[in-house]
Structures are given as structure tokens and as C-alpha cells.
Amino acid sequence: MAELDWSDLRYALAVGTAGSLAGAARKLGVNHTTVLRRLDALEAHLGARLFERHRSGYHPTEAGMSLLEQARRMADQADEIERRVLGRDRELTGPLRVTTAFVIMEHLLPAPLAGFARRYPGIEVEVVENAFLVDLSRRHADQAQTWARLEADVALRLSANVAEHLVGRQVGMTHCRVYALRGSKDLPQAVTSLSALVKEAPWVAFERDAHSRVYDRWMRQQLAQANVRLRVDIFNAMVAMIRTGIGVGVLPTFMEASHADIVPVSEVIPELSVPVWMLTHPDLRETARVRAFMQFVGDALGERLRAGASAA
Structure with missing residues (x-):
């Protein structure tokens, strides 16, 4: 039997990871007929069926699971080899x-x-x-x-x-405050207690179901009874809505210098102070x-x- 071609194995690995020909094709940057052709050729070469074709997608057979396990190990080893070679690069x-x-x-x-x-x-x-x-x-x-x-x-x-x-380094800390549109007659313009802001001010908040960030968890707890007028997903969208005057919202203090038309209306919120990490392998x-x-x-x-x- 001729030696296996790693490029054929990566097609099988892509199908196993994506669960479909279309998903594998997107991952590999080819059309789905190419993926199907390479997968059929690999199965013919091995004399074994690697995937069961169902309406819900491609599910690995016992032989397929064994091959995918080995292919993942090979991919990890290839990754490690390249990282170690790159790690010896001394040129700027x-x-x-x-x-x-x-x-x-x-x-x-x-x-x-x-x-x-x-x-x-x-x-x-x-x-x-x-x-x-x-x-x-x-x-x-x-x-x-x-x-x-x-x-x-x-x-x-x-x-x-x-x-x-x-591995890496912590380069500093970020801090957050509540901000409002400067000059708005309907919003607080001076530092106010958080309890008063939650009770009296309209808010721009993050997505209701978001939970991965410390800001998401804080808002879900603190703003459960607040008047939330609008929800967004990132800080750039948050500041854009705050600048319309629709409500107050939480922002990192480092954004303040770029937006002269917003004003802080709370003290720094200790629970939202998080580090900035710079990381590498x-x-x-x-x-x-x-x-x-x-x-x-x-x-x-x-x-x-x-x-x-x-x-x-």
C-alpha cells in the first residue's frame, strides 16, 4: 500500500471537525466537491468507510474515529515543529x-x-x-x-x-465608570451613586444572554431592575449609543479622552477593573x-x- 498523504488526512480532519462537507470546504478554502473527492479517495485507499452520511451531517465510523484521533495528533505535532522552528528566528x-x-x-x-x-x-x-x-x-x-x-x-x-x-505579561489595569452625554438635560451630569443611577437613570446595557465577560455578569446582577432602553454587544457600540443621549452606560476610562461629549457620572467601579494581558505561545x-x-x-x-x- 502506498504511503498516506498528509494532505488527504487534513481533508478528513476538516470533515470530522466541521461535521459536513460544506463546513470543511469553508475551512480549507476549497469547494465541497473537492472535499468529497479527496475523502472518497482516502476511503478507497484505506479500504474502510470513515464517515456515515446522514441528513444531519457526517458522523465518523469506528474506523473514522481512530483515524481522526491520529490525524489530530499529527496536526498538533506539525504545529509544534513549526512553532519551535519559528521560535529560533533571531531576525528583526x-x-x-x-x-x-x-x-x-x-x-x-x-x-x-x-x-x-x-x-x-x-x-x-x-x-x-x-x-x-x-x-x-x-x-x-x-x-x-x-x-x-x-x-x-x-x-x-x-x-x-x-x-x-x-505566556506573557500583564501590561496594566483598565478601570470603568458610568458615562452620560455631556449637557443632556435628561441625564445626570455629576458623579452619582450607583444605586441612584440604577434606580433613576435609563441605561444602555450589554446583551441579555452575554456572560463571558466580567462586564456582562456585573450588568446582569446590577441592572436586573433598571430601566434598560437598549442593548449592544461591544464598547464601541456602547459609546455610540451613549453619545445619542438615550441613556447612561459603562465604559473603560481610557475611552474618555477620545470622546469630549461624554461625562463620567460615577466613581470607578472596582468590580470592573481588569488587567490587560499580552500573551504568546x-x-x-x-x-x-x-x-x-x-x-x-x-x-x-x-x-x-x-x-x-x-x-x-
Whole structure:
């Protein structure tokens, strides 16, 4: 029997992960007929049926489950090999992908990123705005069907909890207050107690069913009896609605400097103070461009966060 082709195994792995040909095709950047052809060829090569085809999707057979288990191990090993090779890179050149949240990118990162680009012109930084931390040890296939590309080299996250398999540094703390449209006759204009705000002011809140962030949990507890006029999903949308005068809402204090038309109407809320983490995978922390980014941008972010805390 001829040797198995890893590229055939990754098609089976994509089907097993997605549960359908269409989902696997989207993941791999190909059409579903290509996935079906490669899967049929693999089954013919092995002489075994790997998936049962049902209306609800593709379900692995016993043989398929065994193959998928081995294929996942191979994928993890391939990931580790590439990370270790990248980790030996000592050059201050090449691409660097950073993943972060919209609010960090808009309000905290521009100046530090510009300073880093000037200091290290040979490093091309690509920022992917994402509110959720990407698993830096996993990879995906791009439109050119390239299997091994890191999802991100560095992640910036607002969170009290970080994945144990990642390494990095806490660059500072963020703090939150309640804000209102400056000059609004219908909304408080001075610092007011939270109990009074909850009882008397109209609110802009986060999604009712959201629960992953500390802000979501706080709002669900504190605003259960409040007059919530509108709900949004991210801080950028929150400040946009606060600026209409429809109600008060919670924002990180570092957003205040960018919006002269909002005014803080509460003290800092201790329960909503969370750290900003800069993270990478252990195998990448010795890469020259990763180290340079984490040092330069991390220091700059720390200074901005300390300045914002002093102003608050």
C-alpha cells in the first residue's frame, strides 16, 4: 500500500471537525466537491468507510474515529515543529500577527503600533481585531490551501483569566465608570451613586444572554431592575449609543479622552477593573520580533494605562 498523504488526512480532519462537507470546504478554502473527492479517495485507499452520511451531517465510523484521533495528533505535532522552528528566528524582520479587541485597537494601540513600526521597519505587523483570544497553538488553512499558518503570534486581551498554556505579561489595569452625554438635560451630569443611577437613570446595557465577560455578569446582577432602553454587544457600540443621549452606560476610562461629549457620572467601579494581558505561545517567546513587540508595545501600553488611571 502506498504511503498516506498528509494532505488527504487534513481533508478528513476538516470533515470530522466541521461535521459536513460544506463546513470543511469553508475551512480549507476549497469547494465541497473537492472535499468529497479527496475523502472518497482516502476511503478507497484505506479500504474502510470513515464517515456515515446522514441528513444531519457526517458522523465518523469506528474506523473514522481512530483515524481522526491520529490525524489530530499529527496536526498538533506539525504545529509544534513549526512553532519551535519559528521560535529560533533571531531576525528583526518578517510578519507578526497580533489579535486583540476592537476597543483596544481603537483607543490604546495606534500610537504604540506606530512607534513600533518606526523603530522596527523590517517587521510587518498585521492586526486582527477580535474580541476573543485565539488559541495561538492552532492553525488554519487559508485561501491558498496552505495548512500551517499561525492564527496569531501575540494576543492582547482584557481579562482576569488567561489560558494556562500561554505566556506573557500583564501590561496594566483598565478601570470603568458610568458615562452620560455631556449637557443632556435628561441625564445626570455629576458623579452619582450607583444605586441612584440604577434606580433613576435609563441605561444602555450589554446583551441579555452575554456572560463571558466580567462586564456582562456585573450588568446582569446590577441592572436586573433598571430601566434598560437598549442593548449592544461591544464598547464601541456602547459609546455610540451613549453619545445619542438615550441613556447612561459603562465604559473603560481610557475611552474618555477620545470622546469630549461624554461625562463620567460615577466613581470607578472596582468590580470592573481588569488587567490587560499580552500573551504568546511558549515556543514563540524567544522569537526576536515577538520579544521586541512585547517589550516595546507592552511598555508603551503600560504607560498609557497608568496615565489613564491617574486621570480617572
